[in-house]
Amino acid sequence: MIKKILIANRGEIAVRIVRACAEMGIRSVAIYSEADRHALHVKRADEAHSIGEDPLAGYLNPRALVNLAVETGCDALHPGYGFLSENAELAEICAERGIKFIGPSAEVIRRMGDKTEARRSMMAAGVPCTPGTEGNVADLAEALREAERIGYPVMLKATSGGGGRGIRRCNSRDELEQAFPRVISEATKAFGSAEVFLEKCIVNPKHIEAQILADSFGNTVHLFERDCSIQRRNQKLIEIAPSPQLTPEQRAYIGDLAVRAAKAVGYENAGTVEFLLADGEVYFMEMNTRVQVEHTITEEITGIDIVREQIRIASGLELSVKQEDIIHRGFALQFRINAEDPKNNFLPSFGKITRYYAPGGPGVRTDTAIYTGYTIPPYYDSMCLKLIVWALTWEEALDRGLRALDDMRVQGVRTTAPYYQEILRNPEFRSGQFNTSFVESHPELTQYSIKRNPSHLAIAIATAIAAHAGL
Ligand code: ADP
Ligand code: ADP
Numbered sequence: 001m002i003k004k005i006l007i008a009n010r011g012e013i014a015v016r017i018v019r020a021c022a023e024m025g026i027r028s029v030a031i032y033s034e035a036d037r038h039a040l041h042v043k044r045a046d047e048a049h050s051i052g053e054d055p056l057a058g059y060l061n062p063r064a065l066v067n068l069a070v071e072t073g074c075d076a077l078h079p080g081y082g083f084l085s086e087n088a089e090l091a092e093i094c095a096e097r098g099i100k101f102i103g104p105s106a107e108v109i110r111r112m113g114d115k116t117e118a119r120r121s122m123m124a125a126g127v128p129c130t131p132g133t134e135g136n137v138a139d140l141a142e143a144l145r146e147a148e149r150i151g152y153p154v155m156l157k158a159t160s161g162g163g164g165r166g167i168r169r170c171n172s173r174d175e176l177e178q179a180f181p182r183v184i185s186e187a188t189k190a191f192g193s194a195e196v197f198l199e200k201c202i203v204n205p206k207h208i209e210a211q212i213l214a215d216s217f218g219n220t221v222h223l224f225e226r227d228c229s230i231q232r233r234n235q236k237l238i239e240i241a242p243s244p245q246l247t248p249e250q251r252a253y254i255g256d257l258a259v260r261a262a263k264a265v266g267y268e269n270a271g272t273v274e275f276l277l278a279d280g281e282v283y284f285m286e287m288n289t290r291v292q293v294e295h296t297i298t299e300e301i302t303g304i305d306i307v308r309e310q311i312r313i314a315s316g317l318e319l320s321v322k323q324e325d326i327i328h329r330g331f332a333l334q335f336r337i338n339a340e341d342p343k344n345n346f347l348p349s350f351g352k353i354t355r356y357y358a359p360g361g362p363g364v365r366t367d368t369a370i371y372t373g374y375t376i377p378p379y380y381d382s383m384c385l386k387l388i389v390w391a392l393t394w395e396e397a398l399d400r401g402l403r404a405l406d407d408m409r410v411q412g413v414r415t416t417a418p419y420y421q422e423i424l425r426n427p428e429f430r431s432g433q434f435n436t437s438f439v440e441s442h443p444e445l446t447q448y449s450i451k452r453n454p455s456h457l458a459i460a461i462a463t464a465i466a467a468h469a470g471l
């Protein structure tokens with residue numbers, strides 16, 4: 001059994017992993033850049049070590065991180081999400097140095113991190129993929145030829161892309177010509193690879209992803225799906241589990257497809273298989289070989305602690321659940337509270353949190369690393385808090401979301417919280433039928449005026465009058 005884990009990450013996910021360690025009697029080691037000296041993950045871990053002055057270099061240096069794991073007597077390393085979580089070299093160095101990497105093998109990370117390679121593996125396994133190029137496209141001429149064959153609109157995508165970056169929809173030959181050099185330069189800068197490929201653009205799809213867990217004994221299960229169709233610029237804002245727009249048959253089909261996909265590549269540990277759904281068709285999009293930001297909502301509907309399972313799997317234990325024992329109950333929503341100003345084109349709003357009150361009450365969870373007095377550094381992601389709500393029915397979950405967002409106080413920076421309240425009041429969203437174009441087709445939802453919830457005031461007055469009248 002693993003006894004001590006180096007957490008090669010920061011912020012809320014590092015805190016999340018510390019919590020799992022604490023509950024399992026495992027020692028946790030945090031790392032921090034100078035900018036993170038006062039971060040919560042540093043305070044909460046059993047030990048914390050500086051990884052240098054630079055805000056990013058230390059978090060991105062696989063060899064130095066594995067050295068630190070060895071020096072501090074760790075027997076495992078958890079990469080979290082982002083940073084080096086999908087870096088095959090980190091998994092390799094861990095293996096060389098006798099540190100258990102909490103994730104799949106380097107080979108699987110490499111294979112699934114290359115989106116064209118992943119597509120080929122999936123097609124071979126009989127998992128339906130979006131129509132597209134067989135591999136990377138060598139140059140613009142080939143891209144234009146392939147786009148004619150596939151049919152516009154097409155998506156030009158970075159082969160090693162992630163985080164919604166390096167993706168461009170092209171509706172015509174002209175647009176593809178313009179986008180081609182841009183996506184290549186973006187991919188080179190962000191992912192260190194100039195490789196790109198084309199996929200048919202699925203118009204107005206739903207983003208549905210399945211959570212899987214696989215142990216080293218060949219047991220692979222799915223934990224149902226998450227609906228991540230509420231996105232802005234291909235980045236997720238609100239995630240929902242289970243999807244309110246699937247039939248039980250579709251749910252079972254997608255879960256089985258995800259298990260098939262994982263088994264086909266010999267997957268071990270937790271992973272997510274992402275699909276697009278449109279017109280009754282399901283298409284494999286990509287696999288994320290790590291814990292995801294939105295794993296929380298799956299935990300809420302299934303009661304399974306995904307980070308704990310990750311650590312158990314890496315310890316060589318069998319999955320603690322069998323497929324037939326995994327059930328889902330109610331609905332969970334996760335709101336990514338970003339330090340951004342929705343009224344100002346989602347401009348980042350870094351700075352000092354002058355006041356923070358966590359929302360509470362039944363069915364409410366917050367995963368965050370902020371606290372009153374904490375200054376959000378400008379070097380990292382703008383997501384500063386994940387608010388998760390759970391309730392038995394879809395309507396209750398929506399109302400609980402509104403209430404919890406109203407309970408919460410994050411002051412000193414602008415956040416996306418009031419924007420999410422507008423989404424929660426929107427009849428189309430409430431109907432449970434939406435696709436990835438929802439955010440773009442509702443620009444009016446960013447034009448809210450900041451005031452306390454008037455409906456609550458109205459309810460309070462009506463209640464007082466009713467009480468007075470003896471009703
Ligand atoms: P990333 O690795 O950045 O997460 P994905 O391949 O998962 O990239 O795509 C991110 C988002 O972009 C998807 O959730 C979806 O909204 C959109 N997208 C990607 N591929 C397509 C496609 N072929 N057709 C339509 N939308 C797509
Ligand atoms: P320092 O030594 O840097 O002053 P403290 O432990 O006093 O660190 O905490 C600084 C801030 O972090 C305080 O505002 C405190 O409320 C917050 N904090 C510390 N530990 C926790 C915790 N476990 N949960 C939430 N906030 C915390």
Ligand code: MG
Binds near residue numbers: 163274286
């Ligand atoms: Mg994705």
